[in-house]
Amino acid sequence: MEGRVIVITSGKGGVGKTTATANIGAGLAVEGNRVVVIDMDIGLRNLDVVMGLENRIVFTVVDAVKGRCKIKQAVIKNRKIDNLYLIPASQSDNKDALTPEGVIKLCENLRKEFDFVLIDCPAGIEQGFVNSVSAADEAIVVCTPEVTSIRDADRVIGLLYSRGITPKLLINRIVPEMVAKGDMLSHRDVVEVLSIELVGLVPMDDQVVICTNNGVPLVTQKESKAGEAFWRVAMRINGHSNLPIEVPKGNRSFWDKIGFKLRKK
Amino acid sequence: MFNFFKKLSKNGQSKDTAKKRLQITLLYDKLEVSKDILDDLNRDIVEVISRYFEIDKNALTLDFRKANDERMSALVVNTPILGSKQKSRLA
Numbered sequence: 352m353e354g355r356v357i358v359i360t361s362g363k364g365g366v367g368k369t370t371a372t373a374n375i376g377a378g379l380a381v382e383g384n385r386v387v388v389i390d391m392d393i394g395l396r397n398l399d400v401v402m403g404l405e406n407r408i409v410f411t412v413v414d415a416v417k418g419r420c421k422i423k424q425a426v427i428k429n430r431k432i433d434n435l436y437l438i439p440a441s442q443s444d445n446k447d448a449l450t451p452e453g454v455i456k457l458c459e460n461l462r463k464e465f466d467f468v469l470i471d472c473p474a475g476i477e478q479g480f481v482n483s484v485s486a487a488d489e490a491i492v493v494c495t496p497e498v499t500s501i502r503d504a505d506r507v508i509g510l511l512y513s514r515g516i517t518p519k520l521l522i523n524r525i526v527p528e529m530v531a532k533g534d535m536l537s538h539r540d541v542v543e544v545l546s547i548e549l550v551g552l553v554p555m556d557d558q559v560v561i562c563t564n565n566g567v568p569l570v571t572q573k574e575s576k577a578g579e580a581f582w583r584v585a586m587r588i589n590g591h592s593n594l595p596i597e598v599p600k601g602n603r604s605f606w607d608k609i610g611f612k613l614r615k616k
Numbered sequence: 617m618f619n620f621f622k623k624l625s626k627n628g629q630s631k632d633t634a635k636k637r638l639q640i641t642l643l644y645d646k647l648e649v650s651k652d653i654l655d656d657l658n659r660d661i662v663e664v665i666s667r668y669f670e671i672d673k674n675a676l677t678l679d680f681r682k683a684n685d686e687r688m689s690a691l692v693v694n695t696p697i698l699g700s701k702q703k704s705r706l707a
Contacts, residue, residue, distance in 0.1 A: 498634050498641075502645070505642050532629075534629065535631055536635060537631070544635065544639060
């Protein structure tokens with residue numbers, strides 16, 4: 352059976368696309384799938400450092416697409432997690448070094464070898480976005496509960512629809528305490544505004560920064576709430592579509608709890 | 617304790633403002649209409665309906681909503697009708 356090609360995109364930068372790609376990829380691999388993640392952010396690569404593989408890059412996605420190396424030579428094996436592989440972006444090539452045709456051909460080859468091909472899309476809606484999206488069967492749009500990110504997500508969702516892809520939404524960096532106070536859009540608000548199906552809700556978590564510092568995946572950290580949430584996204588993509596989407600809960604202090612009860616009355 | 621009372625009295629929630637602003641912004645982005653165009657549209661609709669019915673011009677509301685088909689927008693015009701103009705047209 353041929354593998355699925357899924358693009359992770361957002362429009363706006365800095366909302367957690369790369370973190371999401373690395374962790375969904377790791378989750379799918381832990382579940383026993385053969386997974387390759389591709390960094391398509393030519394010139395500004397980061398997926399390699401998030402995964403702790405920055406010292407092992409020889410060839411890149413541009414080399415593989417342009418035939419400067421065999422595809423196998425550009426694929427880096429993650430030694431910490433079995434079945435997880437990375438094709439890094441090039442740091443020196445021009446942003447327009449790739450074409451949709453080249454990326455489609457690469458993905459057609461990869462899907463014969465892997466169960467999942469995850470594409471980490473660059474921010475923006477220019478050439479890099481077009482290259483990343485053209486090869487994908489499915490799409491996950493990442494946004495945070497902020498006005499700027501939701502507006503850009505809406506734009507990207509529209510562009511995906513026009514390409515015949517029905518995307519799913521991952522809401523990242525939810526702060527449950529702020530949602531409870533009414534100072535952050537709830538996931539229901541976001542879903543209502545964007546009218547799109549959810550694939551996961553991920554809370555704000557200090558562990559994200561710590562794991563990125565160390566170059567290790569969150570999903571293997573038992574005490575990480577974000578890691579748990581990303582793992583559930585991976586499970587849902589992996590066919591457990593009835594796995595409930597958990598709404599992040601905060602750690603309310605004793606006094607906050609009393610205040611909350613009083614306000615309800 | 618002061619903080620607690622401040623929380624109690626706080627009615628305006630910033631997320632409601634965010635949601636309203638977003639809904640309007642996304643609509644304008646998508647349809648590429650501005651406030652001026654909507655005002656013109658409002659004026660024209662009032663004019664057309666007034667030819668057939670007696671209406672309260674200030675009570676007419678124009679609203680964009682999500683249609684049943686997810687990615688489509690629907691224009692909803694709401695106006696109380698005060699009376700028919702049939703008689704005056706016949707006269």
